[in-house]
Amino acid sequence: MTTIHEITEYADEILQTENTPDYPSALNGLQLENGSEITGIAGAVDFSTRAINGAIATNANLLVVHHGMFWDGPSPLRGSSYKRLRLLIENDIAVYSSHLPLDRHPTLGNNVLLAKQLGLKPSATFAGFEGIFVGVSGEGKIETAVLVERVRKFAKNYGSDVRTTQVGRNRETKRWAICTGAGASAETLTEAREMKIDTLIVGEGPHWTAVYAEENQLAIIYAGHYATETLGVSALAEHLGERYGISSSFVSAPTGL
Numbered sequence: 001m002t003t004i005h006e007i008t009e010y011a012d013e014i015l016q017t018e019n020t021p022d023y024p025s026a027l028n029g030l031q032l033e034n035g036s037e038i039t040g041i042a043g044a045v046d047f048s049t050r051a052i053n054g055a056i057a058t059n060a061n062l063l064v065v066h067h068g069m070f071w072d073g074p075s076p077l078r079g080s081s082y083k084r085l086r087l088l089i090e091n092d093i094a095v096y097s098s099h100l101p102l103d104r105h106p107t108l109g110n111n112v113l114l115a116k117q118l119g120l121k122p123s124a125t126f127a128g129f130e131g132i133f134v135g136v137s138g139e140g141k142i143e144t145a146v147l148v149e150r151v152r153k154f155a156k157n158y159g160s161d162v163r164t165t166q167v168g169r170n171r172e173t174k175r176w177a178i179c180t181g182a183g184a185s186a187e188t189l190t191e192a193r194e195m196k197i198d199t200l201i202v203g204e205g206p207h208w209t210a211v212y213a214e215e216n217q218l219a220i221i222y223a224g225h226y227a228t229e230t231l232g233v234s235a236l237a238e239h240l241g242e243r244y245g246i247s248s249s250f251v252s253a254p255t256g257l
């Protein structure tokens with residue numbers, strides 16, 4: 001019999017939950033426990049009603065998410081918050097969340113897995129945050145337009161599309177960096193400039209980042225916040241399922257962003 005505590009203790013260990021800094025609302029680790037043996041694992045990007053219903057549909061009683069139950073900050077358990085909690089408890093579903101620990105993991109992480117999907121080989125870190133690195137970077141010549149098409153193909157699989165800053169004809173990417181999710185920020189753009197990155201692949205970013213990019217000869221490929229964070233939870237759910245001999249699946253719930 002595999003209990004929630006056995007699985008989450010192992011997950012915390014491989015993800016280094018305890019010593020990975022994060023935003024307070026991430027609350028990494030086990031967020032809601034349950035009472036029964038774990039018989040199915042469902043991975044989803046966001047904690048949402050769609051994710052819970054997806055878990056129920058596949059008989060999963062452990063929901064593994066990237067943006068957890070408390071992502072919006074403290075709020076009263078009323079309306080949809082109450083309904084979600086009730087649905088979880090009525091179905092005895094546990095919730096485990098992993099944000100930056102999962103972004104930066106060397107084999108199950110969103111960033112390394114996105115690089116792999118795009119045929120890029122990371123050789124260095126990127127996106128420093130309080131002593132850790134969330135993203136990856138590397139070198140290798142590729143026509144930027146070709147890379148954009150690869151990213152587009154990937155994003156379309158997850159209900160997203162790609163936006164890019166101006167990419168001139170025959171432009172070449174020589175040094176790239178990836179930071180999934182809200183990866184275009186003042187910090188990452190400064191880091192990109194310091195590292196002489198010419199192409200930055202992110203989930204999303206504010207409008208000013210596109211202007212900054214054009215001014216600094218940087219191409220930014222915005223692949224969708226949701227799409228770029230699907231790979232980590234999928235891989236983690238699958239890994240835990242294989243280790244404990246439990247079925248696992250990914251719940252598709254694209255946000256359109």
Ligand SMILES: [Zn+2]
Pocket residue numbers: 067180181182225229
């Ligand atoms: Zn995110």
